[in-house]
Amino acid sequence: MFRFILNRQFLKAAPLISKTSYRCSEHTLSDSKIYSKEKQTYFGFEEVSESDKVEKVYEIFKKVADNYDRMNDALSLGIHRCWKDTFVDQLCPNAGIKVLDMAGGTGDIAFRIVKRLRDDAKSNALKRNSVENKELNSRVVVCDINSNMLMVGQERAKSLGFLDGHIGSKRTLTL
Numbered sequence: 001m002f003r004f005i006l007n008r009q010f011l012k013a014a015p016l017i018s019k020t021s022y023r024c025s026e027h028t029l030s031d032s033k034i035y036s037k038e039k040q041t042y043f044g045f046e047e048v049s050e051s052d053k054v055e056k057v058y059e060i061f062k063k064v065a066d067n068y069d070r071m072n073d074a075l076s077l078g079i080h081r082c083w084k085d086t087f088v089d090q091l092c093p094n095a096g097i098k099v100l101d102m103a104g105g106t107g108d109i110a111f112r113i114v115k116r117l118r119d120d121a122k123s124n125a126l127k128r129n130s131v132e133n134k135e136l137n138s139r140v141v142v143c144d145i146n147s148n149m150l151m152v153g154q155e156r157a158k159s160l161g162f163l164d165g166h167i168g169s170k171r172t173l174t175l
Contacts, residue, residue, distance in 0.1 A: 058146060061105075065148035068106055088112045095121065096137045104142035107153035113140050114162055 038049035043056050064071060072080045093099070093113050101110045117138050144150050 061146045062148045065106070065146065065152045068149065068152065069108060072108075084109050084112055088116055093117055093138070097140075098138070099140045101140065101142045102144075104144050105146070105149040105153065106156060107142045107150075110140045110142045110153075111156065111160060111162065114138075 038051060040047050041050050041053050042048070043053045048056065061068070076083075087109065091099075091113065093116055095117065097113075097117070099110070099113055101107070101113075104110055117140075142150070142153060144153075
């Protein structure tokens with residue numbers, strides 16, 4: 001079982017980050033940041049409020065969702081694949097495992113876990129000369145704040161054959 005979940009409650013909670021701290025600056029009184037009620041942080045080389053940063057990060061991931069996995073390949077020279085494979089090796093998923101992949105994006109790690117479970121189930125079935133499929137007792141759930149990333153993951157799930165066709169009313173995808 002493999003599900004994608006979009007939880008919009010994260011989006012509602014994001015602007016509530018630290019609105020109690022006050023900031024003074026050396027700028028003139030006409031500068032709106034002098035008595036800002038929100039804590040300031042950096043976004044690149046720009047100083048922004050924490051709630052603005054949350055929105056800006058969300059927008060970036062929304063824009064790059066379609067190319068996110070290719071960007072990872074280019075920026076890491078493909079090494080991120082080794083990291084993810086090593087992570088799944090260390091996790092050592094077995095039949096019946098329950099996994100919640102928080103901030104799972106396009107589901108790259110979750111797909112590796114499901115593939116490992118399916119490969120192990122097929123291997124064990126061949127060893128026992130049985131068609132029993134214990135990987136169905138496992139559950140892998142991907143959760144991400146960005147619906148665009150999850151939609152890319154849904155399309156990948158379909159193309160990889162992980163989709164059973166059931167899309168729930170709460171933006172879930174069961175594989």
